[in-house]
Amino acid sequence: MLAIRDLSKTYANGVRALREVTLDIPHGMFGLLGPNGAGKSSLMRTIATLQDPDRGSITLDGQDLLADKPATRRLLGYLPQEFGVYPKVSAEAMLDHFAVLKGVTARSERRELVHALLRQVNLWDVRKRKLGTFSGGMRQRFGIAQALIGAPRLVIVDEPTAGLDPEERNRFLNLLAEIGERTVVILSTHIVEDVTDLCPRMAILAQGQVLLTGEPLQAIASLEGRVWRRTIEKSELDGYRARMTILSTRLMAGRTQIHVLADSSPGEGFVAVAPDLEDVYFGRLRAQATARAA
Numbered sequence: 001m002l003a004i005r006d007l008s009k010t011y012a013n014g015v016r017a018l019r020e021v022t023l024d025i026p027h028g029m030f031g032l033l034g035p036n037g038a039g040k041s042s043l044m045r046t047i048a049t050l051q052d053p054d055r056g057s058i059t060l061d062g063q064d065l066l067a068d069k070p071a072t073r074r075l076l077g078y079l080p081q082e083f084g085v086y087p088k089v090s091a092e093a094m095l096d097h098f099a100v101l102k103g104v105t106a107r108s109e110r111r112e113l114v115h116a117l118l119r120q121v122n123l124w125d126v127r128k129r130k131l132g133t134f135s136g137g138m139r140q141r142f143g144i145a146q147a148l149i150g151a152p153r154l155v156i157v158d159e160p161t162a163g164l165d166p167e168e169r170n171r172f173l174n175l176l177a178e179i180g181e182r183t184v185v186i187l188s189t190h191i192v193e194d195v196t197d198l199c200p201r202m203a204i205l206a207q208g209q210v211l212l213t214g215e216p217l218q219a220i221a222s223l224e225g226r227v228w229r230r231t232i233e234k235s236e237l238d239g240y241r242a243r244m245t246i247l248s249t250r251l252m253a254g255r256t257q258i259h260v261l262a263d264s265s266p267g268e269g270f271v272a273v274a275p276d277l278e279d280v281y282f283g284r285l286r287a288q289a290t291a292r293a294a
């Protein structure tokens with residue numbers, strides 16, 4: 001298990017990116033959900049030992065990850081948010097190069113490893129193609145292949161599904177789920193559905209703080225009977241906002257559908273709906289924003 005304790009980081013410009021973050025992350029897929037600027041990448045980079053926290057500790061099955069960075073990097077696979085590749089190099093050649101960098105020096109062992117990884121991420125047929133010709137989804141699957149070199153015990157993927165079409169996203173998430181059967185996988189994302197579809201455990205991070213951690217299904221169950229839906233005109237929205245706790249708004253055929261949090265029906269025209277993770281997420285973000293404004 002990955003144990004993060006009281007991790008804090010303030011950048012030189014005064015931004016407090018992480019505020020005493022404490023999380024227990026067991027084997028399997030763990031979703032780290034938060035809006036832009038929440039601190040997800042700061043946390044991922046800190047776990048990947050690419051930047052130091054001001055305070056706090058990170059251990060994996062008791063091993064201090066911050067103490068010996070080269071050792072940590074050997075047990076870790078990382079797919080960063082911005083993953084650059086050489087566009088003119090083939091997938092196979094680039095993966096081979098990454099394997100050399102990770103210390104797989106024996107040629108035949110490396111060949112076997114590269115071939116196995118290309119098959120695992122379903123890029124075998126396109127292994128000779130230049131990376132510059134790859135679609136977004138193919139590039140991300142290539143990114144996972146490089147992250148898996150060295151059979152990491154911990155895999156970190158930072159916002160991997162942004163910009164993927166539904167089919168590519170599905171394929172990518174299935175691949176992650178497979179990997180999650182063997183290791184700790186942390187999926188950082190601002191897409192709620194990624195977590196709903198994939199992660200038995202999760203945390204919500206906003207403004208550097210953990211707002212919630214646990215099982216998505218349990219968090220959803222805690223809102224049972226308290227989420228109400230109504231379709232309104234856009235012009236009415238401000239009035240509703242002033243009177244009710246609006247969790248989310250969504251355009252539906254040109255009109256606005258709102259989800260409201262209330263212990264009993266908030267009024268005429270509202271119907272009770274089964275809560276989902278988006279309701280949990282927006283509810284928590286809203287509660288934090290309200291607490292901060294008070």
Ligand SMILES: Nc1ncnc2c1ncn2[C@@H]1O[C@H](COP(=O)(O)OP(=O)(O)OP(=O)(O)O)[C@@H](O)[C@H]1O
Nearest residue numbers: 011013015017034035036037038039040041042043
């Ligand atoms: N190197 C840095 N120096 C100063 N401020 C930074 C630095 N990196 C990030 N920040 C700030 O820290 C906060 C958290 O950023 P971070 O990138 O960790 O968030 P995020 O949740 O990953 O968001 P995004 O999805 O937009 O990347 C933001 O306010 C960001 O502007």
